[in-house]
Amino acid sequence: MAKLIGAAGRAVVLAALLALVPAADVGAQSLFNAAGLGLPGEALDGRARALGSMGIGLPGSSILPTDPGALARVGISTGVMAASPSWVDYNSAGNLGSFEGNRFPLLGLAYPVFGGMASVQIGSFLDQGYEVTRIGEVSIGGSPVRTTDDFRQDGSVSNLNLGFARTIGSRFAAGVTLGRYAGNLDRTLVRTYGEEGESGNVDTYRESGVWSWTGQSITLGGTAELPNVRVAASIQIPSDLDAEASTQTRGSDRSFALPVQYRVGATANLGPSVLVHTSAVIADWSATQDALADGAFAHDGNGFGVGVELSRARVLGKDAPLRFGFRRVGLPFAFDDEQAIERVFSGGFGLVLNETAGVVLGGIDIAIERGQRRGANLTEHFWRGTLSLLTSGF
Amino acid sequence: MSVLEEPRLGTTLAALAVFCVAVAGCEEQTPVALTEDALPGEPISIEVNIPWSSFASNLEVFGGYGSAEDIGGGGVIAEDFAGTLDARTLMRIGAYPTVATVQDTTGASRPDSTLTILGGRLVAFFDTIESTNAMPVTMALGATTQEWDPTTASWAFAVDTINDQRPWTEPGGGPVTALVQATWDPAAGDTAVFELDSAQVALWSDTTDLSAGVRIDLLDAGERLTVNSAVLRLDARPSSNPDTIIQLTASTRASTFIYSPFPQPPPDGVRIGGAPSWRTILDIAIPEMIDGIPEFCAVVDCPHQLDAGQISYAALVLTSRETEAAFQPTDSIRLDVRPVLDRASMPKSPLGVSLIVDPLGRTVGPDAFGASPGVEIEVPFTGFARDRLRGTDNSGNTTPGTLALLSVIEPFSISFASFEGPGTAAEPYLKLVLTIGPPVELP
Numbered sequence: 099m100a101k102l103i104g105a106a107g108r109a110v111v112l113a114a115l116l117a118l119v120p121a122a123d124v125g126a127q128s129l130f131n132a133a134g135l136g137l138p139g140e141a142l143d144g145r146a147r148a149l150g151s152m153g154i155g156l157p158g159s160s161i162l163p164t165d166p167g168a169l170a171r172v173g174i175s176t177g178v179m180a181a182s183p184s185w186v187d188y189n190s191a192g193n194l195g196s197f198e199g200n201r202f203p204l205l206g207l208a209y210p211v212f213g214g215m216a217s218v219q220i221g222s223f224l225d226q227g228y229e230v231t232r233i234g235e236v237s238i239g240g241s242p243v244r245t246t247d248d249f250r251q252d253g254s255v256s257n258l259n260l261g262f263a264r265t266i267g268s269r270f271a272a273g274v275t276l277g278r279y280a281g282n283l284d285r286t287l288v289r290t291y292g293e294e295g296e297s298g299n300v301d302t303y304r305e306s307g308v309w310s311w312t313g314q315s316i317t318l319g320g321t322a323e324l325p326n327v328r329v330a331a332s333i334q335i336p337s338d339l340d341a342e343a344s345t346q347t348r349g350s351d352r353s354f355a356l357p358v359q360y361r362v363g364a365t366a367n368l369g370p371s372v373l374v375h376t377s378a379v380i381a382d383w384s385a386t387q388d389a390l391a392d393g394a395f396a397h398d399g400n401g402f403g404v405g406v407e408l409s410r411a412r413v414l415g416k417d418a419p420l421r422f423g424f425r426r427v428g429l430p431f432a433f434d435d436e437q438a439i440e441r442v443f444s445g446g447f448g449l450v451l452n453e454t455a456g457v458v459l460g461g462i463d464i465a466i467e468r469g470q471r472r473g474a475n476l477t478e479h480f481w482r483g484t485l486s487l488l489t490s491g492f
Numbered sequence: 493m494s495v496l497e498e499p500r501l502g503t504t505l506a507a508l509a510v511f512c513v514a515v516a517g518c519e520e521q522t523p524v525a526l527t528e529d530a531l532p533g534e535p536i537s538i539e540v541n542i543p544w545s546s547f548a549s550n551l552e553v554f555g556g557y558g559s560a561e562d563i564g565g566g567g568v569i570a571e572d573f574a575g576t577l578d579a580r581t582l583m584r585i586g587a588y589p590t591v592a593t594v595q596d597t598t599g600a601s602r603p604d605s606t607l608t609i610l611g612g613r614l615v616a617f618f619d620t621i622e623s624t625n626a627m628p629v630t631m632a633l634g635a636t637t638q639e640w641d642p643t644t645a646s647w648a649f650a651v652d653t654i655n656d657q658r659p660w661t662e663p664g665g666g667p668v669t670a671l672v673q674a675t676w677d678p679a680a681g682d683t684a685v686f687e688l689d690s691a692q693v694a695l696w697s698d699t700t701d702l703s704a705g706v707r708i709d710l711l712d713a714g715e716r717l718t719v720n721s722a723v724l725r726l727d728a729r730p731s732s733n734p735d736t737i738i739q740l741t742a743s744t745r746a747s748t749f750i751y752s753p754f755p756q757p758p759p760d761g762v763r764i765g766g767a768p769s770w771r772t773i774l775d776i777a778i779p780e781m782i783d784g785i786p787e788f789c790a791v792v793d794c795p796h797q798l799d800a801g802q803i804s805y806a807a808l809v810l811t812s813r814e815t816e817a818a819f820q821p822t823d824s825i826r827l828d829v830r831p832v833l834d835r836a837s838m839p840k841s842p843l844g845v846s847l848i849v850d851p852l853g854r855t856v857g858p859d860a861f862g863a864s865p866g867v868e869i870e871v872p873f874t875g876f877a878r879d880r881l882r883g884t885d886n887s888g889n890t891t892p893g894t895l896a897l898l899s900v901i902e903p904f905s906i907s908f909a910s911f912e913g914p915g916t917a918a919e920p921y922l923k924l925v926l927t928i929g930p931p932v933e934l935p
Contacts, residue, residue, distance in 0.1 A: 287532055
């Protein structure tokens with residue numbers, strides 16, 4: 099009994115510490131945030147990023163919401179959180195610039211219950227923050243007056259998931275994840291009059307709207323442990339993504355169709371120290387086009403990734419598997435009819451901080467990605483780091 | 493399970509700390525989109541002039557705020573200025589010094605309370621800008637002989653308080669005991685000196701005598717002078733060193749001016765300023781619907797329901813007119829606008845805080861009321877216009893429906909500002925700069 103209380107106490111402490119990190123606080127990652135509903139954010143940890151994964155088919159203590167079946171293989175209480183800073187350079191018709199941002203794409207806890215594993219995860223789904231400025235001129239009192247329209251969109255769509263999975267025999271496992279979309283979007287336009295830095299008599303004009311995102315999803319998935327190969331598949335079936343305007347908002351409620359997302363992945367053990375991983379996703383966002391305003395274009399979000407893990411590498415006497423990967427995925431929203439594509443080369447390593455009886459009690463996974471997002475008139479080159487912390491047995 | 497029996501919380505916490513520090517090092521920057529496609533619909537900015545009849549009513553002019561004494565220190569003197577105005581300055585001199593520190597015959601400094609007043613001089617300082625004369629003028633100094641009240645004295649009355657109204661036995665502050673004359677040449681400075689002997693100085697030595705006072709008259713016709721202040725310099729002989737003459741100063745303890753004729757309220761105009769001061773009040777109702785203005789309806793669907801947030805600028809536009817010559821400003825007028833908190837209590841209603849951001853008010857040059865009338869003056873009150881349209885301010889208080897136009901400092905000068913009133917060709921109007929945009933929608 100005392101042991102049970104002690105374990106529960108540590109779980110509470112850990113949960114409180116996790117709560118200090120702004121879960122799924124998605125920050126600015128791309129200028130493509132301004133296209134359509136934004137840039138999809140993927141709830142991946144450092145290992146999946148380093149291997150170029152679509153978030154399915156990885157062995158180990160993975161509790162990714164896109165791979166419900168893998169949860170059953172975790173076996174013990176596990177927590178994971180990930181942070182992902184990025185540095186972006188862009189080029190749009192000769193306009194060069196850069197920005198940086200940080201986001202927390204994944205926060206999850208899993209615990210063994212009812213002979214299986216239950217989980218709760220918070221992950222990012224759509225990044226939507228950006229700002230844009232328009233300079234104009236109007237005539238007031240017969241004189242030209244400069245106007246500056248500053249528009250800022252601040253918000254995101256996050257995904258809260260509750261999952262359960264259990265093994266079926268020694269080779270198979272199945273899981274289900276029930277998800278709920280949440281978040282807010284604040285869109286504010288401010289027009290100021292006069293030259294920059296001057297304060298005139300004409301007050302600023304402000305028009306804003308705040309919407310709450312709601313929606314549900316269910317993800318079904320399974321894994322199979324074949325000789326030297328793990329195979330996994332999942333299907334995520336979402337409802338429409340509804341945006342409900344606040345009472346102060348003049349803008350209207352909206353509803354956007356979301357695509358069914360199919361994922362498959364496999365990891366093969368090619369030898370005592372080499373794992374090869376591949377995965378793919380199919381998501382046709384074209385149905386979302388119907389609800390988008392003119393000037394926004396929806397495409398598919400299909401993609402694939404491949405990676406290799408050298409698991410025998412060691413650092414400071416501890417296991418530190420090296421990973422390399424590549425992924426290519428379509429961005430569902432763009433500023434024109436030509437689809438934007440993201441291509442990423444990645445590398446990284448894991449570091450086991452504590453391991454007992456073959457079970458990793460604490461470890462970090464680090465991924466470094468060098469990627470490119472290219473649309474018709476906009477190209478971004480970015481560095482993205484992903485640092486995830488995994489802890490077990492609390 | 494064995495792993496649960498071995499607490500690893502320390503390791504976990506250390507890793508978590510490293511994790512938090514690592515992710516905190518990246519600055520959060522919002523990407524700036526490069527295409528205007530990412531902007532919502534563009535607002536329209538348009539200027540609209542609303543005629544008097546569509547936004548205002550019940551203009552009234554009230555006078556009598558404050559007293560000429562409130563200006564403090566000085567006064568006005570005039571003789572048949574602009575063919576009409578006579579003005580005289582009345583002053584009360586404060587107590588004379590009774591003790592002075594002087595050097596005695598041994599060279600030691602010590603207080604001496606036995607002083608013999610030998611004479612003195614009243615030194616008057618003039619406002620060279622407000623005063624109209626360019627040439628030397630002659631003034632007369634007299635000592636009042638009748639009890640008078642600095643706060644309520646006017647041309648006709650020496651005392652004019654409740655239940656105590658006493659006219660001057662001779663209108664205009666008289667009769668007086670004529671003392672001396674002096675000349676002020678504005679080219680030579682801002683000071684005029686009235687030389688006095690000991691008997692004349694003694695006329696004002698009793699501060700309990702309510703009839704004691706100084707009256708300054710202008711003898712040369714056609715000018716109006718503004719007295720900034722005056723002091724009485726006394727020549728005294730100390731008993732401790734009779735061979736020495738020392739100079740002491742007695743200040744004025746009250747100062748006012750009286751003038752005739754007193755202006756009547758304008759029948760069809762706006763008046764602001766003067767001493768006592770004039771205020772003009774008007775009821776304001778920002779139109780909820782805008783229609784029938786061709787330049788507006790050319791770009792906005794009419795009738796247009798006006799929203800408070802669409803008002804980017806609101807101002808009452810007044811057109812200056814020539815003030816009566818005797819009261820034309822010779823220096824800038826500073827206008828203020830304040831809400832009237834209790835319209836039914838006028839003219840005694842309290843006023844709200846100023847609607848003009850500049851604490852010095854809206855400054856208007858004197859030519860607008862003299863040589864160059866017809867100048868449009870904007871008195872901005874954007875925040876008030878928004879609240880008036882909404883009916884309440886940000887605190888939920890009901891917005892007053894009446895505004896008062898007044899001088900920033902009341903009273904400030906004998907002169908006042910005049911503007912065209914409703915019903916005239918250049919009646920006041922409401923100038924609005926509206927920003928009208930579509931609702932911000934989702935992409």
